[in-house]
Amino acid sequence: MGEATDNEAFGKGHHLHLIDGSAFIFRAYHALPPLTRRSDGLPMGAVAGFCNMLWKYLQDGKGSDQPTHAAVIFDHSSRTFRNEIYPLYKANRPEPPEDLRPQFPLTREATRAFNIACIETEGYEADDIIATLACRARDAGGRVTIISSDKDLMQLVGGGVEMMDPIKNKPIGPDEVFEKFGVGPERVVDVQALAGDSVDNVPGAPGIGIKTAAQLIQEYGDLETLLARAEEIKQPKRRQTLIDNAEQIRISKRLVELDCETPLEMELQSLSIREPEPEPLLEFLTRLELRTLARRVADRFEVEPPVASEQPSAPITAAASPAAPVAELPPIDRSLYVTIRDEAVLAEWLTEIAEKGIVAIDTETTGLDEMQAGLVGISLCTGPGRAAYLPLGHVEGTADLFGSGALVEGQMPVERALELLKPVLEDPAVLKIGQNIKYDWKVLARHGIRMVPIDDTMLLSYAQNAGAHNHGMDELAELYLGHRCVPIKELIGTGRTQISFAEVPVDKASEYAAEDAEVTWRLWDHLRPKLAPNHVTTAYERLERPMVPVLADMEMTGIRIDAEHLRRMSSAFAQKMAALEAEIHTLAGGPFNVGSPKQLGEILFERMGLQGGKQGKTGAFSTSAEVLEDLAAEGHELPARVLDWRALSKLKSTYTDALPQHVNPETGRVHTSYSIAGAQTGRLASTDPNLQNIPVRTEEGRRIREAFIAGPGMRLVSLDYSQIELRILAHVARIPALKQAFRDGIDIHAMTASQMFGVPVEGMDPMIRRRAKAINFGVIYGISGFGLARNLRIPRAEAQSFIDTYFERFPEIRAYMDRVVAEAKQDGFVRTLFGRRIMTPGINQSGPAAGGARRAAINAPIQGAAADIIRRAMIRMPDAIRHLPARMLLQVHDELVFEVEETAVPELIEVARDVMQGAADPAVQLDVPLIVEAGQGLNWAEAH
Structure with a gap:
């Protein structure tokens, strides 16, 4: 970061950063699952995220064009001078979430602990303070960067003042302001005064939006000129609106115009950048039990972090059941781990596992391709501090893909070790726990072991917090256990010098692998009890866990x-x-x-x-x-x-x-791998290779599908749900016209076109049907007029009119969207028909990110329900087709691909179709039928 002293007057050459603290708080609150301080249950999610943001901000400040001064600006209270102007200002704003309120003062304390100026003023909004400081700094000859994406601050851009979107890490200058408002920064206030703001309850001119407002201001130059010449406007309705609401529009301008004369006592030079002081910062972080960040700060300043209290410091989810608190476990101690080198020791561990009925397991291999990698070792854990590593394939010198080389002494033969492990790993009375256990399941299945039953900590996390964060073990360990795992790169290196795990010395491998097993066990102990309080037990047990063996078998079969x-x-x-x-x-x-x-x-x-x-x-x-x-x-x-x-x-x-x-x-054969927890809606993702993104409607895509072929005497069969997301939309949005059309088997796109454009279904122009189809599918994803215009290659105004007409014809869709967004804002997540919980971070933010979060929230229950339905079908399919000479090979969104003996094709289609069409949960009676289309051929193109 740049530096300036307190007694050095702010002026030319200085650069002031103004951070929108309120935006940081809400972004942090919605980006993380609800966390609490373990010692007393104090809500901590927002302040933890806020501290991490501040630390990242300070650490990223390197280079020549950096701030010399900085401040974090907060709102003091909800009531300001604008309520005197217009008592209903922000009257519709919901109260902050209950668990966020006690965190507000902690964020101020955090800002001071990081040694950054912290500013708020009673009766004024944070935006006014930012405006005042920005104007002062600009007038003094300095530069200003406002770190926020708030549209209300865009009126300040220009003349040495710029904005930086902290989410996209992109600057916001005059061009970006014009793109958003259709006018330059100097006329943003005029446009906002006309358009109003439903979020802040700024009335504006009824029926005039941003686009129309921009056109009017561009035509007449400024707001006062427009109002003075309103009689000249040709459109009668618009003319009368401006005449009737002139005073309301002027009031709206006073509400949206920022006050650059906010009374502030501090001088600009007092905002100079300073390094945090380690002692008070570490004391604050330790008191809040932010152990991981405290360790990073201590490492940065090369000091010892304060000793935490004996209370466990790992954050836990606020939804944890009071009746089932997380156990207070001792810190992980790698010195307790055991290396299993002979049959006698392994037998003791297997006896312990059988008696306890539970074991966390992790395999170590020579590579990431579980279909080819060699088995190097297996780690086991039966509880805190009780973990071991069984080395099997460590070599002297260099290892190849299969771990070939001279074996290090003191390892059991692989075949004998697996022979001893097999009865326990296949014992239905012993629960096997893994992190992304599908990988380990496939590695062991190649050696003749099929693990049952299983639990997966990755899926336990995903079932509860899909969309909130990633679900890799290292991230989960830091998030829920406050523990930093040994990075794999410390053992095998990176780049050209990277070695195989088979070449890692056994003692180092033992610490690393056994730690993985213990972390997995602790994560399971932490996450498993929270399924019921979070109301996702059914989703996990019926949609997540059973998918592991189903997908593993498909992947191992290949195509x-x-x-x-x-x-x-x-x-x-x-x-x-x-x-x-x-x-x-x-x-x-x-x-x-x-x-x-x-x-x-x-x-x-x-x-x-x-x-x-x-x-x-x-x-x-x-x-x-x-x-x-x-x-x-x-x-x-x-x-x-x-x-x-x-x-x-x-x-x-x-x-x-x-x-x-x-x-x-x-x-x-080609063996793709499916990620169960890759997409927040429950959709599966195909990787290495990705077989889900081959174009469907192009000639090139069809020819690529021709390359996927059946074996001798076999056929490929494709079964595909017809318009499943539109059917779900008709059900969840309760749209009578769409539901009846699906029941009657009517062409849904032609019916929509008829409803929208008043043309008969018979003899309909294909172009009109195409437009209705684009809107039908686009509305599910919250398509904008701009997006539809691009898809249909038509003017944006025409595209927007199509969307407006669509919502007029089907008002139930708008009601559904509003209902879902309101629920997401209140709860921080949405649910599918089948109980899947999908977090909605960013839904309560303002600015460009809010639109994306809103669209994601609207789409999630629909796409998630479609994903749930095909998951349910896949889980039931193996038993349904077990008597047939057939195998399920691929899943591509709404499609399943099978390989089946030629003579059994008709029966396979009949059985698989019945399973797929009956895959909705019996407890959820859809108002529309599920229809599955089938095809078959020597290759995928013919079948599809």
């Missing part, structure tokens, strides 16, 4: 591919790309590297002079797909051809070139 077909496609793609490059070079007026975004940006926006170019921090123009699509929609050929080239390049590199490299030499 055949025609590598020669893919090689021919790669060659054809290369030729097409070469032809496109030649065409692109002609359009550009000369050769350049089509794959270089920098060179492309210079061609488009400098040489060709196209409009819409935006330069990032590096000075390079953005040539994202969104930018190119906008230019192509305007009729420009070059960006359209570049998009074609990029699409072919991606298909070539991702599929036709890469898929043959993924063929397992032992099975001759």
